[in-house]
Amino acid sequence: MVKKRLDIDSLFKASLSDYSLSSREGDWELMNHLLNEQQKKKKRRWFLFFLLFAGILLSGITLIFTDNNFTKLPAKTNHPVSPDPAQGNIVSKTQINIPKTLGGSRVDSAAPSDTKFLQTNGNNIPTIILTPQEKTPEIKSTNPLSTFLPKASKEEYEANEDIKPIGKNSSLLASENLSPTKKSSVSDLANPQTFPDSTTSMEAMKHSFDSLDTREHEVKERVTSTSNNSETINPNSIFSVSAIIDTLQKDSLYVSTLSSTTPDSSKEMEPIAATNKLFGVYLHGGVNMYTPNTSAKSQITLAPIGGLEVIYSLSTKLSIGLAGLFASQNGYQLNDTAQLESYFLDRNVSTQTIQIHTLQKIYIPLTLYVALTKKHSLLGSLRASWIINTKGNFSDIKIIENRSTEMYENNVNGYLDGIKPWIPGASVGYQFRVSENFNFSARFTRDFTNPYHEGFVTGVTNKPTWSLQTMVTLKIN
Amino acid sequence: MKKLCLAHLKYLAFLYLSLSMVSCEKEHLQPDPPPGNTTPLVYISATLNHDSIYLAGGLASYVGSVSVSDILTFREFNFTLKSTNNPFHSQMEISINNYQNEQGVLQADLDHSIFPGTRHYQNKDHFIPLAANVTWFDPAGIKFSSDATTQNTSFKIISVEDIIFESKPYKKAMLEFECNLADPNGHIIHLTEGRATALFGVQ
Numbered sequence: 001m002v003k004k005r006l007d008i009d010s011l012f013k014a015s016l017s018d019y020s021l022s023s024r025e026g027d028w029e030l031m032n033h034l035l036n037e038q039q040k041k042k043k044r045r046w047f048l049f050f051l052l053f054a055g056i057l058l059s060g061i062t063l064i065f066t067d068n069n070f071t072k073l074p075a076k077t078n079h080p081v082s083p084d085p086a087q088g089n090i091v092s093k094t095q096i097n098i099p100k101t102l103g104g105s106r107v108d109s110a111a112p113s114d115t116k117f118l119q120t121n122g123n124n125i126p127t128i129i130l131t132p133q134e135k136t137p138e139i140k141s142t143n144p145l146s147t148f149l150p151k152a153s154k155e156e157y158e159a160n161e162d163i164k165p166i167g168k169n170s171s172l173l174a175s176e177n178l179s180p181t182k183k184s185s186v187s188d189l190a191n192p193q194t195f196p197d198s199t200t201s202m203e204a205m206k207h208s209f210d211s212l213d214t215r216e217h218e219v220k221e222r223v224t225s226t227s228n229n230s231e232t233i234n235p236n237s238i239f240s241v242s243a244i245i246d247t248l249q250k251d252s253l254y255v256s257t258l259s260s261t262t263p264d265s266s267k268e269m270e271p272i273a274a275t276n277k278l279f280g281v282y283l284h285g286g287v288n289m290y291t292p293n294t295s296a297k298s299q300i301t302l303a304p305i306g307g308l309e310v311i312y313s314l315s316t317k318l319s320i321g322l323a324g325l326f327a328s329q330n331g332y333q334l335n336d337t338a339q340l341e342s343y344f345l346d347r348n349v350s351t352q353t354i355q356i357h358t359l360q361k362i363y364i365p366l367t368l369y370v371a372l373t374k375k376h377s378l379l380g381s382l383r384a385s386w387i388i389n390t391k392g393n394f395s396d397i398k399i400i401e402n403r404s405t406e407m408y409e410n411n412v413n414g415y416l417d418g419i420k421p422w423i424p425g426a427s428v429g430y431q432f433r434v435s436e437n438f439n440f441s442a443r444f445t446r447d448f449t450n451p452y453h454e455g456f457v458t459g460v461t462n463k464p465t466w467s468l469q470t471m472v473t474l475k476i477n
Numbered sequence: 478m479k480k481l482c483l484a485h486l487k488y489l490a491f492l493y494l495s496l497s498m499v500s501c502e503k504e505h506l507q508p509d510p511p512p513g514n515t516t517p518l519v520y521i522s523a524t525l526n527h528d529s530i531y532l533a534g535g536l537a538s539y540v541g542s543v544s545v546s547d548i549l550t551f552r553e554f555n556f557t558l559k560s561t562n563n564p565f566h567s568q569m570e571i572s573i574n575n576y577q578n579e580q581g582v583l584q585a586d587l588d589h590s591i592f593p594g595t596r597h598y599q600n601k602d603h604f605i606p607l608a609a610n611v612t613w614f615d616p617a618g619i620k621f622s623s624d625a626t627t628q629n630t631s632f633k634i635i636s637v638e639d640i641i642f643e644s645k646p647y648k649k650a651m652l653e654f655e656c657n658l659a660d661p662n663g664h665i666i667h668l669t670e671g672r673a674t675a676l677f678g679v680q
Binding site for chain 2: 281336339341342343344345346347349350352354396398400401402412413414415476477
């Protein structure tokens with residue numbers, strides 16, 4: 001009998017054309033090589049993902065360390081860049097800097113915070129230079145702006161209709177208001193009717209001008225002490241006058257640029273808070289594409305996602321945001337069954353089954369935004385997803401003493417057995433800025449760990465998942 | 478100021494929503510355990526001639542049942558372990574006679590009949606109060622009964638416990654017995670090492 005079986009085995013072996021013991025070792029080597037290649041491909045995919053993520057992170061860090069001026073406000077002026085006043089060349093603007101003690105503001109890092117210039121060069125074009133060490137011009141105005149405003153410029157401002165709203169309502173540019181004792185300019189500027197955009201900002205500006213008054217006293221003292229060395233300003237001279245009042249971004253003050261060469265410069269007076277606010281609250285809404293992994297075919301499922309994000313601007317190019325996004329994801333078929341039995345006269349069985357079809361998650365991404373251009377940004381984030389609730393269909397069947405009782409309930413909440421509450425992941429993505437308050441973004445996310453505990457739920461492939469989140473973003477604060 | 482209040486209101490609303498979601502009650506799939514023991518409660522084990530048997534309610538389709546039989550003025554309380562797949566085959570029944578010759582209130586009769594002690598075996602000639610009877614249906618369905626032959630051993634009720642299951646009262650009795658079982662043709666089986674946990678009730 002055994003011999004016959006051997007014959008049959010030989011018959012099958014002989015019928016297989018490619019059967020040979022000699023080639024078996026080579027096949028194994030080939031299979032081993034192919035398996036290694038597959039593993040390498042998987043590793044390569046992961047490597048590319050992390051390379052992209054690390055690239056975004058690295059570029060962000062690089063920007064942090066290279067962009068040292070991220071706290072400096074953009075100087076809103078249309079003037080050409082001034083040559084060095086120390087060389088006696090033309091200075092096309094006069095800068096009045098608020099001392100650091102009044103808020104630590106700084107307009108130009110090259111100029112000392114308490115330096116003013118008034119000088120006349122050979123072309124009868126005055127250049128204002130005021131430094132504690134050098135000669136002080138003969139200035140009798142207490143208003144620091146009027147100090148450097150010649151008559152010709154006053155007339156020019158008054159003649160210019162675009163500047164009239166400022167000049168008429170405030171004494172800043174009016175010649176009759178340039179007297180040393182006149183201080184109504186501050187109150188006029190703080191008048192909400194003058195600048196109805198923001199009363200709060202006006203108050204801040206008022207505070208800033210009060211600080212300037214303090215500075216005036218210092219200037220007056222210098223003028224008194226150095227009156228013999230004063231220079232004369234040609235009242236008919238035409239030169240550019242700028243007043244840049246600037247503070248740190250945190251103070252939410254105004255950037256004010258007044259220039260005789262740009263009649264529209266008064267319109268540039270706009271709140272810093274609108275463009276340089278450090279914190280912003282954004283409302284996200286969009287679609288989350290994911291694979292529930294409930295079948296052999298990775299079925300892509302869509303779910304709405306939405307939430308809030310607080311973004312902190314590290315610099316003009318770099319910002320970081322912490323969000324809380326809620327998504328109610330359905331399409332799952334996570335089955336969990338619990339059975340209990342007991343004995344009396346017969347075996348009594350109680351079977352409870354839950355089939356979870358919806359997972360409600362909160363995604364908490366810590367996102368680094370890197371602005372490539374004004375409209376295009378890359379983003380990379382570390383993300384944690386948090387299961388807060390599930391929805392499923394529940395059944396309870398009891399068979400006691402051959403009597404069966406059944407109970408069914410749909411959309412029951414809160415069954416979390418076998419589902420990991422926290423799943424870490426990472427995202428890379430892109431953001432397109434449609435307008436100042438409206439963005440579009442898309443991000444790929446890969447989980448780091450399996451979403452379920454082993455041996456709890458059935459009907460699911462327990463692997464880390466990919467998801468694509470596309471969202472529109474609305475700035476709400 | 479108004480804007481600031483609105484902003485704070487938004488944050489508070491967000492915080493409230495977050496906390497309300499977090500505080501959702503978490504459920505676990507833990508079914509209510511059905512009443513009863515986690516191991517078979519009722520069983521009968523014995524040696525029939527040289528073959529040992531073990532019958533348990535809930536195992537191998539065996540189910541225990543309790544019954545009351547009223548014959549004429551007599552009453553007996555029965556406990557049976559039978560196969561739902563093949564009744565009256567390999568089935569055993571233990572009966573305890575009422576404590577009196579006439580029928581009383583069911584529960585009172587039960588209380589007065591099932592208690593620890595040593596009992597005689599019932600014989601086929603006359604009703605003996607508190608006597609016991611053991612019946613065996615062999616795999617072929619042939620009935621062997623202790624009242625069909627003479628006995629020279631006793632039947633012991635070791636302990637009795639009142640239990641309630643599904644709102645019904647039972648008496649759980651632990652039994653030890655040895656006896657002779659005979660079929661109508663006079664064939665005898667010697668039952669030895671008989672042990673059982675049986676239930677008696679009024680249903």
